Amino acid sequence: MTAVLREMTGADVPAVLSLENATFPEDAWSEDMLLGELAEQPRTRHYVVAEEPSGAIVGYAGLSAAGGQGDVQTIAVRADRQGRGLGAALLTALLEEAGRRDCAEVFLEVRADNDRARVLYERFGFERIGLRRRYYQPSGMDAIVMRRTAAVLRGNAR
Template identity: 75%
Template sequence: MTATDLPAVLMLERELFPEDAWSEGMLRAELADQPRTRHYVVAEDGGRLVGYAGLAAAGDQGDVQTIGVRAGHQGRGVGAALLAELLDEAGRRGCAAVFLEVRADNDRARALYERFGFTRVGVRKNYYQPSGMDAIVMRRRAGAATVGFTREEDFS
């Protein structure tokens, strides 16, 4: 992901996460740390942005910052491909574990993360604002097995 992707990413961010969308400033700050501590990617279909994802990595720990996939492309492997790219980057950076937070009511995302070897390690009460929804904290240790995924996506 580059600054030229931001308009499309921001539109999708607001569509997917209307209550707690990241601001342009937040995304610019994330991109400013590439490649030092951040790795952001986008997925396109026919030249149109259909997904994006980001990883923060420092020391031996990685954190999935965000994954967003356009509604019409959900369930078609885009999120899995984006997550696989983030985990590959975490491996290249020597991360022993990768963490993430997922909305407690997002069963589809939790199932995806479990397929990639993430396990629940905690709860952050009232994490998502303004809704007050809890976040499930999940962790994947290096070398954890992935079930039912083959890479077929290209990223820029």
């Protein structure tokens, strides 16, 4: 992996939105949603980007953490960079932050049709705990709800 992970800033929003729209065309976050998330950083949010030496943003991820509980808000990797460990690096950064914030558990939702992401999450110790029917709009795709507990957070599941 040649990209470097660093904290996301407001200056990254245009590049992140471009990647967001390319990765999630049916249910992409808006600029206002992303700016709202960044406004809570570092209080209850932690967002990172993966930046290549050229300055290109090729991935990003975000965590919400409060009250001993974390929630992976988003992870995206540019299509031509997938399969190279970047998603795992982004998820590792979020889980490390969850540990620093003393989260007893971390939750996430993943599209039911996103097998690649689900396998990654399972590799990191996430377990399926539920299903949210028609969660993603406007597509109506279901979301699988997953959780990783503190015991796994302290371990090195990968």
